[in-house]
Amino acid sequence: MALLLRTVARQGVCISRPHYSLLYRHAAPMGTTAKEEMNKFWSKNATLNRPMSPHLTIYNWSIPMLMSITHRGTGVGLSGAISVFAAAALVLPGNYPYYLDLIHSLSIGPFLIGLAKLGIAFPVSYHTFNGVRHLYWDIGKGFRIPEVYRTGYTVIGLSIITSLAVAFL
Structure with a gap:
């Protein structure tokens, strides 16, 4: 009514x-x-000569824009990988040492193993550091453009250093 x-x-x-x-x-x-x-x-x-709605192809790409997309991508990728790993752990026969021995028997070189570790370490470290950056924003700080770029470059640098240290040391 x-x-x-x-x-x-x-x-x-x-x-x-x-x-x-x-x-x-x-x-x-x-x-x-x-x-x-x-x-x-x-x-x-x-x-009426109305403009078309903006889309990704007309924007000049910036570091904050790329970092936002990468943060979302690493979040989706990590949650998907964890889900697949958990489902495989539930479904596949055997236990963890069996599959670890299987990987060692493939005789993969240390460089490829380091590359695989880097492929796991970078998304984890990037998503973690950028998540801390978002928590900093949640308290209402760091919204000025120079601060956004400075914290962005800091996140990228820390992510690269951390992931290289985890993968190759």
Whole structure:
């Protein structure tokens, strides 16, 4: 009932045809398809010289933008990897030492093992350090542009140093 009263109280609602205008005020007229409505929308915007909505291809990429995308990507990648590892630990037969011996029997060189460790260490360290940066932002500090760039470069540097130290030392 409240919705009905609110709808009647709005300006522009015609009460003479309550079966149509009261409930479907902004609906497309009967007999038109969605494609026709879309074409009408775009032709009206072209006639009025309205700009297109911005998208990734028109922006100049910046360090904070790349770091935000990388933070989200590492978060999704890490949660996916943990989920796959947990599911494999539940489903696969054997135990951890068995699979560790299997990896050692493949005779993979130390460089490739270091590269694999780097591939695991960098997303973990980057996501952790950038998460600390976000916690710093959550308390309301570090929003000035020079601070954003300085903390961004700090996160990148610490992530590289930490992941190299974990992978190769």
